[in-house]
Amino acid sequence: MVESVISAPVNLPVGPIRRHGIGWWGAGTLIASEGALFAYLLFAYYYTGATAPAGWVLESAPSLKLALPNTLLLLLSSVAAWWGEQGILQGARARALLGFGAAFLLGAVFVAVQLLEWRAKTYGIGTSSYASLYFITTGFHIAHVIVGLVVLIAIFAWTALDYFSARRRLVVSAGVLYWHFVDAVWLFVFTTYYLTPYLGFGR
């Protein structure tokens, strides 16, 4: 006589504990899809550039004067968000608020500098395919940064309301993960638009 098996686990977590919950997977799928979107934007850049006649890039040596410090600023804001998340983990609410607040401010400055960059350009969105790609791709990125800033505000407010503990904090970790993604994807955009012309792409 064969026995039937019955799953009778003991002491299961109820609801999301730490990063352990389906929301974490949900954040992962969102990032996979968004990452793919940026991959196609960059594909559009490289494909159009590779099939265009010489002289396609409008700036053969793009100025790094604003863009490079701005990139560092964005990376720093990722560190700040991580530091804030660690504050939640250690029950240090003030530190968490400081971290998320700093991440928000650094991100907001990044957006402001990006808009300055846009204004300083000698060409507009309709000048050429290169110009269209530049403005739409960086525009997509700015839009993602703005969404990330809203996420940071929400996390900041919920932390201020004392919603989270070291164990119940999946929302925070998912939000911070998204912010890391927004920052990481910028490195690809930055490399493509600001560094590859120096290597000769599209010149």
Add this chain to the structure above:
Amino acid sequence: MMQPELRTPTVGIDSSEHAARLMHLWETSSGWKGFFTTVDHKQIGIRYIVTAFVFLALGGVEALLMRVQLAGPNLSLLTPNEYNQLFSTHGMTMIFLYASPILSGFSNYLWPLLLGSRDMAFPRLNALGYWIYLASGLFLYAGFVTGNGPNDGWFNYVPYAARDFNPGLNEDFYALGMVFLGISTTVGAANFIVTAFRTRAPGMSLNRVPILVWGTLTASVANLVVVPAVSLAFFLLWTDRQFGTHFFDSAGGGQPLLWQHLFWIFGHPWVYAIVLPAMGMVSDGLPVFCRRPLVGYSLVALSTVATMIFGFGVWVHHMFATGLPGLGLAFFSGASFAIVVPSAVAVFAWIATIRLGRPVVTTAFLFFASMILLFVIGGVSGFMTASVPVDLQLTDTYFVVAHLHYVLIGINVFPVVGATYFWFPKMTGRFLDEKLGRWNFWTMFIGFNLAFLPMHLTGLLGMPRRVYTYADYGGWGTLNLITSVGSFVFAVGVLLFFVNVIKSLKHGAVAGKNPWDAPTLEWSTSSPPPPYNFAVIPTVASRHPLWEGRLGGDGALSSLDRGMMLDHGKETIGTSALDAVPDMVLEMPADSIAPLLLAVGLSGLFVGLLLKFWALVGIGGAIAALAILAWLWPSTELREREPARG
């Protein structure tokens, strides 16, 4: 007050008090409130199915109009402009608004039942997916009924889609509508992926899930990463048209072929996404009527995944005639040939299942079995066009139209109708009429082949697709007349199917829990299932929990009547990704208005973008943002936050 963070779930059997408690927790409230707020996967699944069938009927009527126009040479029932909008809207409807959503509908309905769970991983996201599908479908059709339907074919090549050549709103409706619809597909895909990996019944390791799960999971992984390509393409087309960017026009240094690349990077994996789940239906349904397990489960599961992996590398076979470098063509041609291998694995597995089984010929069996034949015909014509020189001759002729209809009707519509005959008793508690079913099947089968088999010849004789009328040249007239007659016979068959559904809803013979004596979990609960699906969470010990006694073997038995009760709240079990070991109790969200509100907000936003009515964009965006905020606000019921402290 601290909530307990850990709990040992009580194991027990169903009782009337237990059922009443679950009913109270899970039942959608009645009336309009329930209608707009439900997150029950079964209700959402049925909505998807009904809406998709409505679009199938609309797309079918469009096809019939075209077939009247093409019934003879030199007819002028339709103007060229009307014809362009009809064939484009027909393609858009069938491919985007029918073929994919119908499969989402079946999978939404069936997955938690197949997996021994109480709902999808993200029930509210599921509701959102439906509402956006509906809203974007209405958006796209709003263009068509106002004379602004797409008019450049479903794949919408530039430069004809560019503003200079197409100044109306037609392409703007299509572009924005497709970006809008993409949101629905993407959130649905994310939901399927997480559901498959995290909410299977204990013991249902990944090599024990039904093939339908493999099919939809594979399709969803693909959709998650390829839908952004087409959404981006349509968005860039819209900015080209409305804001003077130069992505696709060569005058501004743009690259017209970029459109084709972005479209087909999406388009070809998509073709597999709208057949793999349907092939899964056959792999699960056919063996039930052969009274034996599917031959080669592992091979079929792996070939499903392999098809999609190859499917990412074949998109250029839609672009053989564009003058790309020969080396590139050779690569994509080779990949297109290779993809035949995993497809053939499934075909041989089905044939072997029939040969080694004891077939019981029901209407569902006929639809499933005939699909094998249609798949082979569509597969062979696809194999032919994978060859570059052959394709150069056949591209843009009716041969390609015949091929794609064999593939899409053969591997989507036939399995879907078969699946309806198979699962209708589960969904409604009643059988579809078998006698009417035979008429339904034979009319569809004869009509379809009468319409599309001769069309191969029409294409070989060189008749180009997408022309609104033609001169009587080389026998085209006779062939087209046969096709037109066949299409009407096919339409009568589809009509008989709808009649059968409506008639059987009221008058069908009553079906019990497991009317086909089938082996998988959905047949272990009542027909139709209660809102909570399973009173206790089953434990699964094999691929065929309901056939274990008779299949022999000395493995342990699944436990269907005794299991975790999970009745402290709206709860189901979360399990590990590969082995399905329970690792958490999932708190499931209650009914919510947020998904509908978000869809309404996004509808306002997209209508505003279309009309460049920026105030509406702002209002729609604000409603959407508020809906998202309310949705994501950490909740104590879902244990996303600590309860109020201090």
